Amino acid sequence: MTAYIIRRLWQMVPTLLGVIVLVFILFNWVGGDPAYVLAGKISNQEQIDNIRRQLGVDQPWFVQLWIFIKQVLTGDFGASWSTNEKVSDILATRLGPSLTVLVPLLIIDTLLSIGLALAVAYVRGSLTDRAVMIACTVGLSISVLVYIIVFQYFFAYKLGWFPVQGWGNGFWENLITYARLPILIGLVVSIAPNLRLYRTFFLDEINQDYVRTARAKGLSENRIMWIHVLRNASIPIITNLMAGLPSLLLGAFLIERFFSIPGIGREVILAVERSDFPVIKALTVYVAFATMASNLLADLMYKAADPRVQLK
């Protein structure tokens, strides 16, 4: 097991290097001279030269690449070009609000979509099943933007059930007051695709021989569905969950933007709007790393869910 983890971590190195090179090419070559990007903010030629020296862009490209690799390894991406705040500080302070919304969202969404998917898979082919599937297809087709705009207007602005937007200081205050509507919208958006997907996973299992055997043994339908079918369908569910995990770091950026939640996602949009390259670079690398880590975690969880899985 330990050997496997070490080998997998070792295999991440080339991919991570690739990500670094990709980001480097994007921002240092395609993006052009950062001094020109900054020129809109600072007009003084001397200052621009100064900044170029500070950023190291007057150096040859391999020195610049080395600077970037050092930044990734030390986690010190310098200061934001817009606010002069340290990039590591920005990311650290924005992570909390994002997680306050997204962790409850992920938990509720997973439990609800698994429960509902088991239910509709159990009554597969019935009117309920078809109605739920049609609702999911239609629900999926409506833009996330429409959901956010309408929900914010109707539930917060018109009915006043939730605050229209904002964010407080205390964790509980945020969770109980401000995060409720964002979580609700997140659920509406994410349950439809997950429910559809998980239903197909359960349908694959429901006709297997072991289900008939379990019935023949006289097990209750609840036990068959929740213990036997769920466990056997858990591998694709874990894959889907883990694939969505890195976006936890990125945050539901549209929701954060609409509700003025000072999270990572909103920060990304602000950074793109302001051409704040250090922030985007840092985030891209970190999120790529989180993706690889969650892939590894997913493989380890397969083993826990299904002892037949061989880790190679």
Place this chain on the structure above:
Amino acid sequence: MTSASMTNGSAPKAPVRIARAIPHTVSPGLWALAWKRLKCDRVGVASLVIVLLFILMMIASATGLIAKDWAKETGANYAPPSFIGADIEGGAPAAGASPSGMAAAPSSSDFKSEVVDPLADVLAEIKGEKKPAATDAAVPGADAGKSVDPLADVMADIRKDAKSAKADVVEARTATLPLGGDKWGRDVLKKTIKGSETSIFVGLAAAAVATLLGTVFGAIAGYYGKWVDDAFNWFYSVFSSIPYLLLILAVAAVLNQKGTLTIILILGLTGWTGTFRLIRGEYLKHKAREYVQAADAIGASNGSRMFRHIFPNVSHVVLVQLSIYTVLFIKAEVILSFLGFGVPVDVVSWGSMLNEAQNELILGKWWQLAAAGTAMAVLVTAFSLFTDALRDALDPKLKGLAGA
């Protein structure tokens, strides 16, 4: 032997003499069979018709047959939809009620009520003021900027000029429009049609780019194997370890230049990974098959084997991918344009309409949101249902696995 006969599979094996003796019936090809299956699928046909209607609308709008004058301010500002009737409230919500500066434009401008409207003079002035701006540059947004400009007094002389033009502005405008009007009195119906042009075109073109890249990369990686495969797989794992939307936003930040072509490139260049994975797998499977060995024996080159012999046998996968990507990219374009990273401001798209509608909703002007949202939902629903039907028709073994 042609690749077409390979697709049929069974026919060419029989000796020539026997083939003559038996009345020669060509067994229907993959596409004919798929079409037959698709025709039996009522939901599939209905969704195909809707998708085709949308594409027809897009072509008609692109060639200027319909919605050519979408930018013309034909109605009153925020003209309500005809089925509701003219706005009788007069000077409704105060401009300050909106949290956003953009929406601080005059909220009502019904001409029948103008006589009793205490704000009529101001409204007329602002309306008149728009005239020169609208004629010399059709840039929406410039007008709104002026109406909230605290330095607007400086523009007094421009307004004086404009007052003379006010008369024909007023008489050209109607109180209601079929699906309502936007802030500047432009017809929402025409905007929605024009917006479909951008959204559908971007979706289709970006999907074509992404599928093409994914197919070519996947074919090369799967066909050649060995170190080529390793190299492409490394490339794939690099691209797929960055979440898709973050990659799009990063590329958008770097390119920093708006345009339909830019957004097609952004979506296309970042979106090839899914197709790559599937096509690579298909090529790995197919390259060892007998018909490819046969092609090798008759001296077909690598390129010919890859694209003339194997490709027709995996093309159904490509087609389904193209369909899936189109839906995905239509959605992505709407979000990008909404955020202002998509098409430029003078191009209307469903995303930019939703952006305007966001502020209008607080004033109670819901029709632009409804029009853009509904048009998109109908198209995306139809396209997804069509994709499912297409997949079932092309690969009946999969039937029932996904949805339905």
